[in-house]
Amino acid sequence: xxxxxxxxxxxxxxxxxxxxxxxxxxxxxxxxxxxxxxxxxxxxxxxxxxxxxxxxxxxxxxxxxxxxxxxxxxxxxxxxxxxxxxxxxxxxxxxxxxxxxxxxxxxxxxxxxxxxxxxxxxxxxxxxxxxxxxxxxxxxxxxxxxxxxxxxxxxxxxxxxxxxxxxxxxxxxxxxxxxxxxxx
Numbered sequence: 611x612x613x614x615x616x617x618x619x620x621x622x623x624x625x626x627x628x629x630x631x632x633x634x635x636x637x638x639x640x641x642x643x644x645x646x647x648x649x650x651x652x653x654x655x656x657x658x659x660x661x662x663x664x665x666x667x668x669x670x671x672x673x674x675x676x677x678x679x680x681x682x683x684x685x686x687x688x689x690x691x692x693x694x695x696x697x698x699x700x701x702x703x704x705x706x707x708x709x710x711x712x713x714x715x716x717x718x719x720x721x722x723x724x725x726x727x728x729x730x731x732x733x734x735x736x737x738x739x740x741x742x743x744x745x746x747x748x749x750x751x752x753x754x755x756x757x758x759x760x761x762x763x764x765x766x767x768x769x770x771x772x773x774x775x776x777x778x779x780x781x782x783x784x785x786x787x788x789x790x791x792x793x794x
Contacts, residue, residue, distance in 0.1 A: 618667050619674035626674050633682035634690070636661040636698055639674075655765070658685035660699035679738040684731020725769040725778070728761050733782050740790040747787045754783035 619626055623639060630637035642657070642664045656677045657664045663681045665674050686698050693700025736753070739745040745753070758779035762772035769775070 617670050619665060619669045619671050620667060622671050626671065626678065629675065630663060630678045630682050633679065634661065634686045634698075636690075637678075637682045637686050638662050639678075640664045642666050656681055658689070660689050661686050661697070676739070676744075677735075680731050680735035683734035683738060685727070687734075688727055688730070722770065724766060725761055725775065728757070728766065728769070729778060729782055732757055732779070733786050736783060736786045737790060740787065741793070747791075750783050750787060751780070754779040 620641065627637070627639045630639055638661055640662050654666060656666070656669070656674075658681045663678070663686070665677070669677070689698035689700075690696075732754070736745070736750045740747065740750060755776055758775040759772060760766060761769050761779075762775035770778075
């Protein structure tokens with residue numbers, strides 16, 4: 611029998627997977643079990659490959675629910691787009707491989723695709739959270755600056771210089787905030 615923390619998202623995996631599937635019919639939630647996931651920054655982050663969203667055991671239900679829109683509306687759909695709309699797994703090679711892995715091999719400036727993928731995924735998450743009243747515009751602004759720092763740092767292979775990342779994420783956050791406000 612698997613043992614995981616009592617507060618873990620795994621206690622509500624079926625409901626959370628249904629939530630993820632409400633965004634993309636093929637989305638599947640997986641536990642991060644492999645030693646590979648426990649290296650550096652990968653240890654604490656949700657990661658998506660194709661339609662599989664790998665979430666650490668120590669995520670609470672709330673933290674898993676908050677990251678699911680980013681992973682499904684952003685990354686699962688990005689994989690699907692790279693797979694010509696057929697299935698997320700078809701977008702793995704060369705589409706998403708180039709955007710993510712290339713940036714790890716050749717960081718700074720050449721990881722622009724990775725930066726753009728993260729910016730797109732995060733903006734979709736902000737939009738969903740704002741529309742549904744989960745986050746306020748100020749929370750989105752704070753999250754934009756925090757996430758820009760991550761994308762510009764070691765966790766994302768130094769995708770772009772930090773001032774560029776912060777500028778881009780702040781700019782996109784304001785655009786999303788205006789878009790959602792205009793719909794209300």
